[in-house]
Amino acid sequence: MSVPTEKRHGAEVRSVLAGGALLTVSATVRPRAGRADVKCSGAGDAAVAERMQQVVRLARLTEGCFDSREQVVISIDRAPGRHERDWELAVVLADRMVRGVWQPVGPVLANGWSEQWQLGRVDGHDVANAPAHALLGGPQGLGWLGALTGQPDSAASVASARAWFPLHCGGINDSLCWVEVNVHPLAGADGEEEETIAAPGLDPVQLLAVRQALAGARHFDGRALGRWRTVVRFAQARFQGNSFELALVMADRMARGREFLARGRVIASGCSGAWHAGRVDSVEGCAPKCALILQQAVAGDRILLPKAWEGALAQEFLDAVRARGASVALVERIGII
Numbered sequence: 001m002s003v004p005t006e007k008r009h010g011a012e013v014r015s016v017l018a019g020g021a022l023l024t025v026s027a028t029v030r031p032r033a034g035r036a037d038v039k040c041s042g043a044g045d046a047a048v049a050e051r052m053q054q055v056v057r058l059a060r061l062t063e064g065c066f067d068s069r070e071q072v073v074i075s076i077d078r079a080p081g082r083h084e085r086d087w088e089l090a091v092v093l094a095d096r097m098v099r100g101v102w103q104p105v106g107p108v109l110a111n112g113w114s115e116q117w118q119l120g121r122v123d124g125h126d127v128a129n130a131p132a133h134a135l136l137g138g139p140q141g142l143g144w145l146g147a148l149t150g151q152p153d154s155a156a157s158v159a160s161a162r163a164w165f166p167l168h169c170g171g172i173n174d175s176l177c178w179v180e181v182n183v184h185p186l187a188g189a190d191g192e193e194e195e196t197i198a199a200p201g202l203d204p205v206q207l208l209a210v211r212q213a214l215a216g217a218r219h220f221d222g223r224a225l226g227r228w229r230t231v232v233r234f235a236q237a238r239f240q241g242n243s244f245e246l247a248l249v250m251a252d253r254m255a256r257g258r259e260f261l262a263r264g265r266v267i268a269s270g271c272s273g274a275w276h277a278g279r280v281d282s283v284e285g286c287a288p289k290c291a292l293i294l295q296q297a298v299a300g301d302r303i304l305l306p307k308a309w310e311g312a313l314a315q316e317f318l319d320a321v322r323a324r325g326a327s328v329a330l331v332e333r334i335g336i337i
Contacts, residue, residue: 011097014109015090016127016134017080022109023087024077027094032071037198038095041075048079052091054200055117059092059145061198061231062120062154063101064187068195072098085113086126089137092117092145102148112137118182118231119155120145158184161254163266165247166289167239174288176267176296178235179244181214181251183228193218197230201237209242216275217249217334221258228256243283246270246304249334264300264326267293278333282308290317299325307332 011027038056042048052074072095080087089112096102111127111134121144122137135142144153160183164176186196194211202210210232218224232248246268253259254266269289270280286309293303294317303321305313307330321328 011094012107013090013094013097014107015087015111016109016130017078017087018084018126020129021078023080023090025074025087025090025094026077027072027074027098029070029072029098032069035071037068037071037195039071039073040091041073043076043079045079047082048076050201051085051088052076055088055091056095057198057200058117058231059095059120061118061182061184061229062145062158063229064185066186066196066229067099068192070099084126086111088113088117089122089125089135089142093135093148096145096148108135109133110135110137110142112142116155118160118233119158120153121155154184158182159255159257161251163247163251163254163268165244165267165269166285166292167236168285168288168292174292175236176292177239177244179248179251180233181248181255182231182233183252183255184230186227186229193225196228197232199232199234201234202232206237209245210248213245213248213272213275214252216272217252217278219276220278220334224256224258241283242271243269243285243289245272245275246280246306246331246334249275250304253334262300262302264298264302266302266304267297268304269293270304270306270331275334278335280306280331280333282306286312294320294324297321297324297326301326303328304331306330 013025015023017023038053040049040052090110093110111125111130112122114121114123122142124138125136146154162178162180164178167177168174193215197211197214199207199210250266250268269283271283272279272281310330318328
């Protein structure tokens, strides 16, 4: 069994591509100095680089400790096929090796992928003729990342919850979009609360908005700061506006056991200029968003809207929602809603 030692200046992991060629993942670490926690290069392929960054940030969730002082830079020497994902495990391992989370005794060749990196799980691998010494993901190989250091499967320690919010652009793409919050207990966080929150796939402006909303709402809870490592996922990462904030905060509160669960979905629209005070502010688009919510609401759904919308809501909307077996609450503060 390998045990963590001091951090390396660099680490390399190889992976077998579908055509049999070897891909090399290289990772280095340097002082953060205000930069992003992870920087990735996908051999000229921006989509691969984005996926590398997503995988690394998701896979870090189940690590018990957190250190925001360093940046990890990860690159690959050749771009995999557009639909190949068997290299993902190699990227995750290189990130862990360079930070000293896992130190193998020799060179590492690894293949594996996962749909649930945020749970620390490795679902499987695609390579058919891997060398005998290869580390392969899946139930018959490396089923969870903690097994690298003799730790139990920590998926049960991750609490997850989703809430939905209306995405309105005035066209056929109007929909209810989900936001998912995954939290894992954190042992001793010395940095800022916002640094423990990752949202793979978001641009820097969106990421900042997510971090500020969650940090503010947790401050309102009183003793919620410094206790969790968090990964936020959106069904659709490209959107504008801040009306997602109430859904985000509700998903976080449900994941942390601070809110009663609905029989169905929680659908919410709202923002705040003062989450630290628990306040819920109005957002634009009352009429079209309510029409979209009514169109897609089903029995058991709980709909949360800003109290400021009360004068604009037609009684017909409230009656129609209740006729579908859903409920509506107009809120001006978060709490036990």
